[in-house]
Amino acid sequence: MDFAFSDEQDELRQAVRRVLAAECPVAALRTFDAAAPEQRTTLARARWAVLAELGAPGILVSEPEGGLGLGDVDLVGVFEEAGWAALPEPLMETAGLAAPTLAALLPAPMAAAALHALIEGPATFAVGGIDVTESGPTSPTTVSADGLLCTPRVLGARDATIFLLACQDPDSGWQLHAVPATSCVVEATPALSSTRDMAVVHWPLSADTLLAYGVAAEAVITLLADRAAAGSAAFLIGLADRMITLAADYAKERQQFGRPIGSFQAVKHLLANARVKLEFARPATYRAAWSLATAQPSASHDASMAKAMASDAADLAARTALQVHGAIGYTWECNLHFFMKQTWALTRAWGDAGTHRRLVLPQASRL
Amino acid sequence: MAINGRVWQIRCAMDLTFSAEHEAFRAEARTWLATHVPTEPLPSLDTEAGFAAHRTWEHMLFEDRWSVVSWPTEYGGRDLGIMEWLVFEEEYYRARAPKRVSQNGIFLLAPTLLEYGTDAQKARYLPPMASGDEIWCQGWSEPDAGSDLAGIRSRAERNASGDGWLLSGQKTWASRGAFAEWCFGIFRTDPEAERHRGLTYFLVAMDSPGVTVRPIAQIDGETGFAEIFFDQVAVPDDHVLGEVGAGWSVAMATAGSERGLSLRSPARYTEAADRLLDLFHQRGGPASAADAVAQAYMDAQAYKLHTYWTATKVSRGHSVGPEASCNKIFWSETDVSIHETALSLLGPDAELLEAGSPGEWLDGYLFALAGPIYAGTNEIQRNVVAERLLGLPRG
Numbered sequence: 001m002d003f004a005f006s007d008e009q010d011e012l013r014q015a016v017r018r019v020l021a022a023e024c025p026v027a028a029l030r031t032f033d034a035a036a037p038e039q040r041t042t043l044a045r046a047r048w049a050v051l052a053e054l055g056a057p058g059i060l061v062s063e064p065e066g067g068l069g070l071g072d073v074d075l076v077g078v079f080e081e082a083g084w085a086a087l088p089e090p091l092m093e094t095a096g097l098a099a100p101t102l103a104a105l106l107p108a109p110m111a112a113a114a115l116h117a118l119i120e121g122p123a124t125f126a127v128g129g130i131d132v133t134e135s136g137p138t139s140p141t142t143v144s145a146d147g148l149l150c151t152p153r154v155l156g157a158r159d160a161t162i163f164l165l166a167c168q169d170p171d172s173g174w175q176l177h178a179v180p181a182t183s184c185v186v187e188a189t190p191a192l193s194s195t196r197d198m199a200v201v202h203w204p205l206s207a208d209t210l211l212a213y214g215v216a217a218e219a220v221i222t223l224l225a226d227r228a229a230a231g232s233a234a235f236l237i238g239l240a241d242r243m244i245t246l247a248a249d250y251a252k253e254r255q256q257f258g259r260p261i262g263s264f265q266a267v268k269h270l271l272a273n274a275r276v277k278l279e280f281a282r283p284a285t286y287r288a289a290w291s292l293a294t295a296q297p298s299a300s301h302d303a304s305m306a307k308a309m310a311s312d313a314a315d316l317a318a319r320t321a322l323q324v325h326g327a328i329g330y331t332w333e334c335n336l337h338f339f340m341k342q343t344w345a346l347t348r349a350w351g352d353a354g355t356h357r358r359l360v361l362p363q364a365s366r367l
Numbered sequence: 368m369a370i371n372g373r374v375w376q377i378r379c380a381m382d383l384t385f386s387a388e389h390e391a392f393r394a395e396a397r398t399w400l401a402t403h404v405p406t407e408p409l410p411s412l413d414t415e416a417g418f419a420a421h422r423t424w425e426h427m428l429f430e431d432r433w434s435v436v437s438w439p440t441e442y443g444g445r446d447l448g449i450m451e452w453l454v455f456e457e458e459y460y461r462a463r464a465p466k467r468v469s470q471n472g473i474f475l476l477a478p479t480l481l482e483y484g485t486d487a488q489k490a491r492y493l494p495p496m497a498s499g500d501e502i503w504c505q506g507w508s509e510p511d512a513g514s515d516l517a518g519i520r521s522r523a524e525r526n527a528s529g530d531g532w533l534l535s536g537q538k539t540w541a542s543r544g545a546f547a548e549w550c551f552g553i554f555r556t557d558p559e560a561e562r563h564r565g566l567t568y569f570l571v572a573m574d575s576p577g578v579t580v581r582p583i584a585q586i587d588g589e590t591g592f593a594e595i596f597f598d599q600v601a602v603p604d605d606h607v608l609g610e611v612g613a614g615w616s617v618a619m620a621t622a623g624s625e626r627g628l629s630l631r632s633p634a635r636y637t638e639a640a641d642r643l644l645d646l647f648h649q650r651g652g653p654a655s656a657a658d659a660v661a662q663a664y665m666d667a668q669a670y671k672l673h674t675y676w677t678a679t680k681v682s683r684g685h686s687v688g689p690e691a692s693c694n695k696i697f698w699s700e701t702d703v704s705i706h707e708t709a710l711s712l713l714g715p716d717a718e719l720l721e722a723g724s725p726g727e728w729l730d731g732y733l734f735a736l737a738g739p740i741y742a743g744t745n746e747i748q749r750n751v752v753a754e755r756l757l758g759l760p761r762g
Contacts, residue, residue: 001389001450003675004683006380073381248757263760265746268753272696275752279693283672284665290381305665357661364644364664 003283005077013077020085023050026335032088033194033338037158040197044159045122048089052122056091060100066119067099072227076234076289083238086342088195090124090156096231098125098164101224102178102211110211114162114178121161128154128201129166130221130228132351134358137225139168148185148202155349157186157199164211165203166221174217177209193341226303228350230288233303233310237285239343240278240310240317246336247271247321254326267324274313274320281306281313301363308356311347318343383675385454392447393454396433400462403427412468413589418502418546421468425499435473435497438481442489443497449628449678456632463638471543472496472503474629476551479621483568483609492549492570506538506552506571506595507618513540514747516553517562517615521597523554523569532556532607534571534600542741544593545582548573551621553614566614570606577601587733625742627691628678631698633671639705639731640667643712646724652712659708666701673697689755692748699738699745706732 005013024047032043051057059075061067075096082091099118105111117123128151129141144150151165163179184203191198212220248271251262261267288306291299318340322329329336347353385393409424410417428434429443437452438444445451467473473496480489495501512518521536534554541550550571557565573580577600582590609617624630640663647660673694677687709728710717720726739745753759 001385001675002380002382002679003672004381004679009380244757248759251759260760262753262757263762265750265762268759268762269746269749271757271759272749272752275756276693276696279690280666280669280673280697283676284669286381286676287383287672290383293381305668308661309665309669354658357658357665360665361657361661364661 003286005073005286009074009077012074013081016078016081017084019050019054020081020087023047024085024087026338029086029088029195029335029338037188041159044089044124044156044197047087048124048159049122051089051091057094057121057123058099058119059095061103061115061119065103065106065115067103072230072289072293073286076230076286079231079234080238080241083235083342084242086195086239086242086338088197090126090160092228092231092235093127093156093164094118094123094125097127097224097227098162100227101164101176101220104220104223105211108211110178110209114164114211117162123161124156124159125162125164126154126157126160126201127164127224127228128152128157130225132225132229132355132359134355136359137221139166139174141165141167144202146202147204149205151201151203153189154186154199154201156197157184157201158188158197163201163203165201166217167205173214174221175205175213176211176217176220177203177205178211179203179209183209191345193338193345195338195342196345222300225350226300227292229307229356230285230292230303232346232350233281233285233288233306236310236314236343236346237278237282239339239346240274240281240314243314243317243321243336243339243343244271244274244278246339247274247324251324261324270320270324274317277313277316281309284309298363301360304351304356304359304363307351308353308360311353311356314343315347315353385450389450389454392451393458396455396458397462399431399433400458400464403431404462404464409465411589412466412543413545413585413591415546418468418543421465422499422502424465425467425469429498434469434499435477438477438493438497442493449681453632453634453674453678457634457637460632460634460638468543469496469499469502470630471505471547471551472501472549475505475621475624476503478624478629479551479568479617480608482620483617485605487605488570488608501549502543502547503549503551504541504544504547504573504593504595506541506544506550508540509537510539514744516618516743517566519553519555519566521552521554522558523556523567523602526601531601531603532569534569534577534597534602536597538595538597540583540592540741541595542592544580544595545590550595551608553618556611556614560612563615565612566618567611568608568614568617569602570608571597571600571602575600575602586736587730622743623687623691626695626748627687628674628681628694630742633667633674633698636667636698636701636705637671639702640664642724643705643709646709646712646728650712656708656711659704659711663701663705663708666697666704670694670698670701689751692743692751693756695742696739696745696748696752699735702735702738703732706735 055068058067059070063069102111102115129139130137131140141149141151149167161181165177165179168174184201187200189198189200251267252260254261285306288302291302321336328334409420412418412421432445435444436447436455440446509519523532523534526533550573553566553568555565556567577598579596581594583592585591713725716725
């Protein structure tokens with residue numbers, strides 16, 4: 001039993017924090033928020049180029065395949081830092097979902113080509129067509145009148161190079177495709193968070209893009225959904241930590257009744273409750289990363305537990321931070337909303353807390 | 368990964384499995400418990416007969432060196448680490464072994480004695496504590512000093528010959544106080560000093576002349592705690608733990624054990640959550656209950672994981688710090704929610720005091736309700752979290 005990060009893992013996390021502090025400060029989120037679509041693409045590509053230069057997209061890919069050969073336990077700290085910074089780019093989709101999924105499908109030529117693009121980049125991947133429900137993954141992908149497939153709610157679609165898209169047929173089951181952006185029609189969807197670019201993607205169903213189908217695709221997609229639950233839990237931990245920190249800093253500064261509002265017990269207890277919830281969601285999230293890294297039989301259970309606990313912790317952190325800020329927190333001028341909106345989106349993406357509680361229960365067993 | 372010119376090469380060092388040695392130790396503990404745990408539950412330890420029966424059980428544990436596995440061997444332990452202690456606790460609760468009547472001594476006072484005690488004090492007090500021959504109670508709260516512990520008024524004055532102390536005052540809510548042989552308490556030795564200063568930590572024999580005990584019936588009707596009156600109780604100098612006047616910091620070490628790792632091992636909650644799952648599978652319940660069951664189960668798991676996380680830190684030589692207050696809030700509220708959920712599943716049967724389920728859930732619920740109050744109320748813990756972890760100003 002050695003439940004801790006190594007010194008190197010801690011240093012990696014600190015290094016990522018420094019890079020993101022330079023590349024993705026709140027001022028950059030404001031610039032991104034105010035930019036026209038084509039400018040957003042330029043900004044996103046510039047930031048991604050820095051992350052790609054570091055090797056971030058291929059963290060989980062083995063060194064012979066051109067990646068860094070690191071594991072989920074290394075990645076969880078990177079995701080936490082990305083959450084802390086409210087990074088707009090699809091880091092989890094590219095590094096945490098597409099990369100290991102494609103690597104697992106090697107040496108299939110289609111997977112090899114897509115993985116090559118991911119490593120050699122700078123290419124971002126969008127992932128869509130998978131929803132997590134109480135009965136497991138289901139696909140929201142439908143067939144439109146023009147014969148194209150239509151996948152809603154795809155993050156980072158505008159700037160993606162390759163799309164990992166799933167669909168589900170009542171008879172033949174799951175299919176997973178790697179579709180080049182040039183074959184897709186992307187239709188931006190207005191959404192809550194201006195730092196999460198959402199879109200509907202229209203794409204042609206073709207044997208040329210097929211990565212896996214049937215039982216094999218189902219296994220790949222089930223694991224991908226677990227990785228998404230664990231990865232978004234890590235983002236949410238970072239977001240929750242950031243919001244609690246913002247609110248505590250504000251409570252030390254803001255004066256009412258002649259003293260800092262953080263000296264009042266009513267305010268202290270709000271923040272303490274949020275801090276406690278975060279404190280206990282963290283080890284659950286780190287355990288999920290370890291279980292995925294070491295392919296534990298409990299990985300799915302552990303990922304669901306992490307997502308349930310981190311979602312609740314981040315939701316409470318958001319509500320608490322808003323309440324502690326008071327009216328200023330309700331304004332566009334205050335930075336808090338960038339973090340709250342990513343939180344509100346991510347707590348519901350890839351299965352909300354209630355969904356994951358119901359996924360945990362049948363797997364809950366005597367210890 | 369290259370950042371700032373540095374190449375990162377990391378292997379996954381994290382390991383959430385127990386070693387073969389730990390598993391062998393687990394098997395040994397499991398086997399011993401299977402053959403020694405009484406088949407019939409002992410009477411409540413808050414009755415005279417139950418107290419005696421639990422003391423006999425402590426003797427049995429001690430005889431085979433199971434009562435305090437993490438202590439040095441010279442005091443009756445096995446000199447094992449915190450991970451082995453956690454493994455033992457998991458097996459202990461799994462076996463549904465009796466409550467530890469010596470818990471105030473072995474889990475709270477002992478870590479403080481090991482840190483602050485003289486060699487002579489350790490040799491004098493630890494072995495009979497480990498064997499159950501001497502049971503300890505805690506003399507901290509007073510009628511006017513509960514959450515405001517630094518407001519205690521019980522005092523200690525030098526005796527006429529200058530070689531000891533005379534204790535006077537009143538302590539209350541002393542768990543095990545009705546039957547214990549010894550009491551550890553804090554008394555004001557310097558009436559001029561401000562609040563936290565001028566306090567001293569004393570070890571007092573309960574049969575000393577001038578000690579009067581008045582048992583207090585608790586919410587369940589049993590005498591789980593007591594008032595203790597001190598009337599010029601003579602105590603020699605070597606009954607002071609730590610420095611004279613340093614009682615507050617010594618007491619905070621005890622409080623750290625109380626809130627942190629040693630008082631409430633996660634096994635207690637994972638075992639209760641397992642029984643909750645069994646109850647849910649037997650009786651079923653509405654969808655809303657299923658969510659509560661899942662949450663209670665996850666909270667118990669999360670507490671276990673957090674404890675492994677903390678224990679890893681401790682075994683690397685770090686101390687626990689104010690995070691212990693997060694712990695105390697979480698375990699106490701988890702305990703309440705596990706039992707509340709069980710009572711919801713039991714529905715109208717929940718009020719019945721039958722042997723076994725549902726009676727054990729009701730007993731457990733009443734016990735759990737004390738958790739957010741003792742060891743420093745959860746409101747005080749929230750102040751600690753806000754001030755010491757989040758840096759908010761004192762009110």
